[in-house]
Amino acid sequence: MTTTASPATVAAPRARRFRITGPLVGTVLVGIVVLFCLLYPLLPGYDAYTQNLDKMLLGPLTDPAHPLGTDALGRDEASRLALAGRITLGIVVAIVAVNALIGLVIGTSAGYLGGKVDTVLMGWADVQLALPVILVLIALSAALGPSVWLMIIVLAATYWVGYARVARGTALSLRERDFVIAPRIQGASRWWTARKHIMPNVAVQILILASTDIGGVMLLTSSFDFLGLGVQAPTPSWGLMISEGQKYIRQAPHLALVPGIAIFLVIIGTNLISQRFTAEGSALFRIAKKGKRA
């Protein structure tokens, strides 16, 4: 046994420095993409819809009017990217927000009020393991026809369990604290106490979890868009742009690459930001991860 191979050395935690630079780099990456999507449509050259059949499948940096080239119908790729980004990011943020809210309310009630909600919550998570989101969405799309609303509803209905578990765990730990018991002694109702004293504390945890979830949800929604189960053409989204780009992968690889890089930047960015929290609150994240699998 050599000294370098001692178990303690191998089990050493990640270098401390990385925990600070990681979130910083992550914020910059996400910031660049978000700012591009928000600001590019304000520039004079923005036009996501006009087709120009003389300028089809132009490569990036070949035409000053089209910095990222054009697609198969001659539409400006940079404008499409910004528009699709607004739609993609908007859907992702909406899904995360709805899930966080549902999880906050249900989880807090389960943790603080206990009882039947608690049992149902735990049982629901088990059913979800056998029926992953993508299969549920496929089944419902086959029955009702694919649409973006169906995707949003399915994701909003299934993804909150992770939040509920964290909220429940936090609420449980707060239950016996003095500042929660004191108002009850003074005659406050259980609901009032839950809303006034438990929820604000739980909400902080939920907010952290939500910010780190953007990447995961983006991965899911863009996959669904790609498969034709989410955003439907002619509305653009990054996943849909890649699926269209796949047809021209030989003549114009940038059509798939550009939106793909955008997705990559957002996901790696949010993952880098979340590393700080996963390091600090790993117990929290272990609870959360159990409840949500795609």
Next chain:
Amino acid sequence: MARYVLRRLIQAVVTLAIVVSLTFVFGRLSGSPAAILLTENAPQSQIDALNHRLGFDLPIWQQYLNYMGGVLHGDFGDSYRQPGVPSMQLVFERIPASFQLGFAGLAVGLLLALIAAVSIHLTGRRSLRTIFLGFGSLRQAIPDFFFGLLLVLVFSVGLGVLPSLGNADWRAMVMPVLTIATGQFVVYTRLMDNALSEQSVSDYTRTAYARGERHGTVVLTETLPNALLPVLTVAGINLGTFLGGLVIVENVFAWPGLGQLMLGAVYSRDFPVVQSALIIIAVIFVVANLLVDLIYGLVDPRVRLS
């Protein structure tokens, strides 16, 4: 042990019954399929005949009982789009291709993860872990469908050495298997590395070192077998997600498996085919997890006696 097995068997049957019932509910959400199957201005008599043939004119509880009865007799309904062809037959035709791809992808991924995790702990180099987990973080930020396209771009368009679709020969398997395996690699390297780290500070490991065992022997014969048990559980639990992910990879590479069949059925609104595929996936999931638990019960007395 017999009671433990019985309890798990009952659990498995209940899970399956729930999934089958859910597919029934999903199928009835849209009401009668007449709007999809018949032309827009079909006469009412034709609609009624269709509803009667498919049993949609019965009360809902009777439809449910008929459906469950059919499932128990192995009748899962005919495909809407290929009348007279049992939907389950279409599903069974696709299973070998999916199984081949899924099994190869999972096996390669687990093998790579095993090699990576063991090499971290055999050499004791932290830089190795940084490299593997760094690669893992990058890979995790790329959705499977885009990673597949990147492979196509490099190996089909750029180098021209691999075909970009189909399942003609072994070369067509390389890119889909790589896509799946690298995705699995991330999950299981982290898991095995954590498990090995935990085991490496346990009492029996310290005893082994105290006996004067060499580091390599301790890792391979003492800590590794114990570290592999959680991998089994996680692999079982993740199987549903894994099969769902297979749909995406099959679609990128036009691999003629179950996933492609399901998506095709979504586009053509052929619900019975999707229904049968879902039931088969649920059966695979439940049976695999049953096996995992039974193996666990055999290996670990605490499980079967609890």
